[in-house]
Amino acid sequence: xxxxFRGNPVKNTCDNILPLAKLKVGQKGVVAYxxxxxxxxxxxxMAMGILPGKTITLLQKFxxxxxxxxxxxxxxxRELAEAIILQDxxxxx
Amino acid sequence: xxxxxxxxxxxxxxxxxxxxxxxxxxLKGDYNISRRAVALLLLQGDDELTSLTTxxxxxxxxxxxxxxxARTKAHYQEPLAYLIALRRxxxxxxxxxxxxxxxxxxxxxxxERLSRIMTNPVTGTPLLxxxxxxxxxxxxxGFGAGTLVDFLEIDLFEKIVNPFVExxxxxxxxxxxxxxxxxxxxxxxxxxxxxxxxxxxxxVTTFFLVFAVIEDTGYLPRLALLIDRIFKKIGLTGRAVIPxxxxxxxxxxxxxxxxxxxxxxxxxxxxxxxxxxxxxxAQMGVILGLLAGSPKALLVWAVVxxxxxxxxxxxxxxxxxxxxxxxYMEIPPLRLPNLNNIFxxxxxxxxxxxxxxxPMFILASVLIWFGQLSGLFRLLTKVLEHPVRWIGxxxxxxxxxxxxxxxxxxxxxxxxxxxxxxxxxxNQLVVACITLTLFLPCVAQFLMNVxxxxxxxxxxxxxxxxxxxxxxxxxxxxxxxLLGVYL
Numbered sequence: 001x002x003x004x005f006r007g008n009p010v011k012n013t014c015d016n017i018l019p020l021a022k023l024k025v026g027q028k029g030v031v032a033y034x035x036x037x038x039x040x041x042x043x044x045x046m047a048m049g050i051l052p053g054k055t056i057t058l059l060q061k062f063x064x065x066x067x068x069x070x071x072x073x074x075x076x077x078r079e080l081a082e083a084i085i086l087q088d089x090x091x092x093x
Numbered sequence: 094x095x096x097x098x099x100x101x102x103x104x105x106x107x108x109x110x111x112x113x114x115x116x117x118x119x120l121k122g123d124y125n126i127s128r129r130a131v132a133l134l135l136l137q138g139d140d141e142l143t144s145l146t147t148x149x150x151x152x153x154x155x156x157x158x159x160x161x162x163a164r165t166k167a168h169y170q171e172p173l174a175y176l177i178a179l180r181r182x183x184x185x186x187x188x189x190x191x192x193x194x195x196x197x198x199x200x201x202x203x204x205e206r207l208s209r210i211m212t213n214p215v216t217g218t219p220l221l222x223x224x225x226x227x228x229x230x231x232x233x234x235g236f237g238a239g240t241l242v243d244f245l246e247i248d249l250f251e252k253i254v255n256p257f258v259e260x261x262x263x264x265x266x267x268x269x270x271x272x273x274x275x276x277x278x279x280x281x282x283x284x285x286x287x288x289x290x291x292x293x294x295x296x297v298t299t300f301f302l303v304f305a306v307i308e309d310t311g312y313l314p315r316l317a318l319l320i321d322r323i324f325k326k327i328g329l330t331g332r333a334v335i336p337x338x339x340x341x342x343x344x345x346x347x348x349x350x351x352x353x354x355x356x357x358x359x360x361x362x363x364x365x366x367x368x369x370x371x372x373x374x375a376q377m378g379v380i381l382g383l384l385a386g387s388p389k390a391l392l393v394w395a396v397v398x399x400x401x402x403x404x405x406x407x408x409x410x411x412x413x414x415x416x417x418x419x420x421y422m423e424i425p426p427l428r429l430p431n432l433n434n435i436f437x438x439x440x441x442x443x444x445x446x447x448x449x450x451x452p453m454f455i456l457a458s459v460l461i462w463f464g465q466l467s468g469l470f471r472l473l474t475k476v477l478e479h480p481v482r483w484i485g486x487x488x489x490x491x492x493x494x495x496x497x498x499x500x501x502x503x504x505x506x507x508x509x510x511x512x513x514x515x516x517x518x519x520n521q522l523v524v525a526c527i528t529l530t531l532f533l534p535c536v537a538q539f540l541m542n543v544x545x546x547x548x549x550x551x552x553x554x555x556x557x558x559x560x561x562x563x564x565x566x567x568x569x570x571x572x573x574x575l576l577g578v579y580l
Binding site: 038039040041042043044045046048049051052053054059060062063064066071072073074075076077079080 | 172174175178179182183186195209212213214314317318319320321322325330331417419420421422423424425
């Protein structure tokens with residue numbers, strides 16, 4: 001079974017939709033939806049307060065993915081970073 | 094308010110609201126929390142609350158509530174827990190927008206730059222070694238196990254306490270057999286309390302002090318993210334650094350802390366590694382003392398123990414069934430530790446440790462006294478002499494191993510006495526240290542293994558550790574011999 005949870009309706013589909021894992025360090029994006037086959041993973045992501053509409057900035061990719069959401073920072077592994085799908089990914093600032 | 098749903102979702106949103114209101118009016122019992130909260134939990138399928146309402150409300154009401162929940166669930170394609178989290182987030186955003194003003198500075202603050210240095214592998218790895226070198230090697234090994242132990246052992250016990258105790262008991266107890274219980278080579282005061290106070294106390298105290306500082310700065314989550322990829326290879330996640338690093342202090346306490354790991358598989362692997370390849374501070378202090386004269390010997394010991402840690406973890410993760418764990422962790426801001434907290438925390442841990450071990454040391458002294466008196470120890474020592482000889486050690490190290498089962502550090506401390514007497518060569522010392530590091534955990538850790546993991550797993554881990562430690566000792570002594578290495 002595969003879950004795909006929509007939040008904000010995606011306005012423009014070619015507007016840089018990327019999983020968090022594919023971002024470059026320093027890039028920002030808005031969470032569009034969470035995509036994972038694993039319910040436990042989904043729950044962990046939600047527990048970090050990562051929900052559609054939240055802005056995420058990627059701070060580091062290796063050895064783990066580190067990102068800023070609101071005033072908090074989190075570290076996750078590749079599998080979780082693949083499950084967080086972002087839209088409106090900007091250019092490196 | 095920003096609407097996060099499209100028009101279709103908005104109509105659907107009302108469905109959730111209507112269901113909530115209907116459940117709220119149905120509820121008659123008193124739950125100490127608002128009906129709204131109860132209804133929300135029921136819709137999210139909370140087991141505890143569902144059984145509580147089923148017991149409190151009439152059967153018809155329970156059935157009706159279950160029907161509403163089922164219909165609401167069927168109405169959405171997403172899980173209700175997710176939708177409710179979204180709604181909650183919307184509300185939080187609205188409140189925050191109205192009440193909080195936040196202007197981030199343009200420059201990265203110092204603590205943020207320091208944090209980046211810690212989490213970047215290029216700068217973070219040398220920093221980790223610096224922390225290990227100064228925190229563990231210099232402070233715990235050098236100051237705790239060196240300066241403090243020397244002072245307490247030699248100046249306090251050997252010069253003042255032991256002669257006094259021996260004189261006093263010589264006057265008090267005319268029978269040498271009973272005098273030995275308190276004041277002989279293995280007496281309660283001259284050995285048990287001496288080891289506990291003069292050897293273990295300073296080492297453990299300095300370790301817990303360093304650990305508290307590291308813990309309170311917020312370094313551990315940063316170490317966790319740095320090490321996650323490596324720990325994934327051994328079936329753990331970065332989260333496991335906390336019990337493993339704590340295991341460098343006290344394996345018993347660390348085994349208890351494996352509870353914080355999310356899956357059973359991770360808990361079993363962490364328990365196994367703590368029992369086998371993570372030396373506790375008391376042991377490490379004594380081992381650092383034993384091998385201090387020879388950096389090469391220390392290197393061989395460290396390489397062998399770390400290799401075994403990784404290999405055993407790797408094979409354990411292959412064998413033990415279960416899902417691959419996932420890693421997620423909040424990275425709190427770095428903070429300057431509060432001295433008061435550090436001391437309170439260290440005091441509480443040392444106290445816990447001491448209350449735990451002092452009776453164990455005294456019991457060990459009594460058992461050793463009884464074992465020697467009855468000839469039982471002679472027998473067990475004879476049995477242990479075979480594997481000990483097998484790994485190329487002199488027979489009298491068997492005593493250290495036997496005592497090592499009562500407490501690993503106790504055994505290591507026994508080796509200390511052997512080395513002082515000049516009975517061990519360089520190679521023998523390394524092999525003995527490796528075997529003793531891997532050897533069965535102390536009685537307290539064994540009991541904790543059984544308590545946390547159950548009889549079957551706890552016992553299986555112990556038997557594995559027993560055989561593995563001697564096999565590894567044999568292997569190392571053979572390899573050193575074949576290579577013609579003399580340390």
